[in-house]
Amino acid sequence: MDYGYARVSAKDQSLARQLDALQELGLNDDVIFADKASGKDFNRPSYQRLMRKLKPGDVVFVKSIDRLGRNYQEIIEEWRSITQQKGAHIVVLDMPLLDTRNDKGELTSVFITDVVLQLLSYVAQMERDNIKQRQAEGIASAKARGVRFGRPKIERPGIYEKTKHAYEKGSITRREAADRLKVSVTTFDTWMKEDRKALLEQTA
Template sequence: MRIGYGRVSAKDQNPERQLVKFRELGIDERYIFVDKLSGKDFNRPRYQAMRLMIREGDLVYIDALDRLGRDYDGIISEWKYITRELKADIVCLDNETLFDSRKFRTMGDFGKVMEDQFLSLLAYVAEQERKKNRQRQAEGIEVARASGVKFGRKRIEIDEAFIKVYKQWRSGVISATEAMKELNIKHRTFYRRVREYEEELL
């Protein structure tokens, strides 16, 4: 069976380019798995679902090695688990010449040595790129803060209606549930506004 695994780092990023490649290979939509999460570890729901599905003889396609992950040790561990323990194969579409585990498999023990060398090099590069991205992001945030940009959720101005309901709730006239219903807001929003209002009172 052929399986496709795609990943983008954030929810607002589009994995369509990867999905097009999988569809062109004729992979059934049921066997295409996509996560919109960082590659720092492998605790990703769709990746774990795919991992449970893989059987001996299956072929897993990924667009590039860093789509599998960006953690040096994790990439090597997962690659070996899939190819050596599960006895499935992995193909990296952006570099099939080097990263097609079927080719290494035909070379026997020497193939394993070659595969280990290539994996170590590419996994290291993938992890270093993740560290650079994180550093660039942190530097960008610091520059923005220095320029007066504020991060985080915008505080909502506390109006008279909220204050009235707040006082009734604090005095025990109404319950928190009744207060939320009266203001037409949810649990988390209510308590966030309570905290903000009480901070203003200090």
């Protein structure tokens, strides 16, 4: 039995290009499974339904390897689960080398498939590391230019000092102090902590 699998990461993305490629193979809607979900793992509804249907000798067609998933270490494990444990085949349309129908148990074919998967895993990991490095460098550069990240700090109102003294004397509660300042109790507590920290730094 031949099956198709398609995936996009977000609900507003289109599956059309992948579905067209699978339908050109002669696959109809009954045997095409599609998810609109992240490729970070394989816990996807349609994918899991497909896996439950797979039997030895069946073939799964995907447009490209990243449609199967994004985590290449998990892809390698899933690939071996499908081909070795289930005895089914995988065909990646955009990469003819990844077509296990050609393996026929030949050591060379299996070796080539493993090498390609490992290479893709390495490239994907390098890409992720480079992205993280560029993000870190971008954040450091922005901070050096004075760019602030996160939510902007709430400015303390003019009556803050008077309200703080009233709280410290026990005249009002934390809630009353926050209400007077028109902020949450959490914000009032944060201001108090900042004041105590600044005082300690001055006396250190």
